Amino acid sequence: MAKSQNSQIVQWLRRNLFNSWYNTILTIICLWILLLAIKGILTWIFAQAQWTVIKANLHLFLVGRFPQQLYWRLWLALAIILSLTGCYWGILTKRLPNIINRWQPLAWALSFPIILWLIGGGFGLEPVETNLWNGLLLTLVMALTSIILSFPLGVLLALGRQSSLFVVRWMSILYIEIIRGLPLIGILFLAQVMLPLFLPDEIRLDRVLRGIAGLTLFSAAYLAENVRGGLQAVPRGQLEAARALGFNTLFIILFIVLPQALRAVIPALVGQFIGLFKDTSLLAIVGLLELTGISRSILAQPQFINRYAEVYLFIGLIYWLFCYSMSLASQRLEKQLKLGIR
Template sequence: MSNQNIRKWLKKNLFNTWYNSILTLVCVWLLIYAITNIFNWILNQAQWSVIQANLPLFLVGRYPAELYWRLWLVLAIILSLSIVSLAVFTQRFASRWNAILPIAWALSFPVVLWLISGGLGLQPVDTNLWNGLLLTLVTAVISIVISFPLGVLLALGRQSKLFVIRNFSILYIEIVRGLPLIGILFLAQVMLPLFLPIEFRLDRVVRGIAGLTLFSAAYLAENVRGGLQSIPSGQYEAARALGLNTVFMMLFIILPQALRAVIPALVGQFIGLFKDTSLLSIVGLLELTGISRSILAQPQYLNRYAEVYLFIGLLYWVFCYAMSLASQRLEKQLGIGKR
């Protein structure tokens, strides 16, 4: 854009009247003033030693240091699959990877959990030692993986013609959506063990994941139901004309189109679930927010709230923005939104 075009744009949009000119100058002054003060605080006043000294606690909590190699291996697996996925989305690999990639991600899921938790030849690591960002990611990913198929089943159940299945799905969705997440988390921590045999004790982390999953599934069900309702009736008629029964019609014709239509809503729900893991600190789990509170309780780090919460806010933003970018790439790959 040439200088002349820039001047025309500024005159048209920012300085077209005397009061817009004054408002523009005031806004520019406030913006410069705010940015100057923020950078002055970041560079000269903030005490970032609280982050440097407690970085392992923020990232992996009290996970044994001698077992960090397992976490590095997990990171290598995830990064490798992510790089391959990115290459597939940008059409740098052959289309056969489109079928292999979901299988690879599915197989990596139990391997990653095995490396983190131990067992089957590896030293077990108690979940009480899973803290910080590690616990946030584990609870968020497991909750997303489980709540997605559960939400799809609830959406299909709400569309079912069977009285019991339809009304059970409606009752579950409406009850859960009418309760706050923190209430469901408390119920999962206190009430869930009462429905299980005495000798079968659920871990606190498992109970937290159960609460997040049950809550998220109800909202995912409504998102998927919106996608199902957007499918034209002609698609159902065409599937029946091909001789497909209800199961195959839903599995191969209707459901893929419905999920494709609601990808933005689904990713928004996943991002919300990732941020909702911060409520686990209220029920005693030291995820990212909980470990931050325990650090701030140390006498040498009192009143370091701004530095700590700015740091964890940055971590939340990085992961949420990464999910948003992945969603945009997927939408572009599938041609969603194009007319």
């Protein structure tokens, strides 16, 4: 078996990399450049980089100025997330019975307000002001909240754009096209400055809620177009057959159209969620100290000035880990749905 695999590798190398004299020279040059680059990177990582900036400020990167005596609440929230994630992964890998899958959406829905309660306090817990939510904690809260809020809004906009009602259809089209024609940073500034002007005087939204509103409104427009593509992929014959069987419009949309449409656009939806997670870095421009914003604060410390490479490499690694995890979960979900596993 090993000899067969080795021979296949050798044949592949000869066929793709060493099949002519100029390909051989080009392959050798590229390997030499790659080795030099790897050597330089490893030398910088292990001999030149000063990683004390990460070690000394790790708590700021992760939770910012969240009160240290209340860290137990963050650990409890993390335990809830890891438990649900483990159950979800076990279902995807067929290591847990599928009956658990029926309760998975309800468990996630109930866990979200519990986690926000643990982080923000109230109802018997000591409140923690949102200006103390910094670093990765704020990035995750804003990204997850925006994803959860923008998804149903995007679905409603997509359905509204397909509606036969003139007012609903054109209001949806107008919203989608206006938002898609504006840059996200402009919408974030509008949410911070203009949103309070449209609210009653007794209602005061803090900057975190205004940032979530900007991200949600922006993401919903793009999600609507992704969902609309899935809706158009559903064969018209299924709708006609459902109507012939006596189903009303609401049942047709909820149980026939939407499941197929969302299944068809899972890669696009996850790509939008990944983009939204990375777009939270723009919140640093409007004064919110999420992961990128807290990094700028750390770099302003006199003892860590000019340590840009170490800091941005570290936060880049964090972004990559979360984005790759979302992509991996999406691939598993696509495989599960393709195989018809419920």
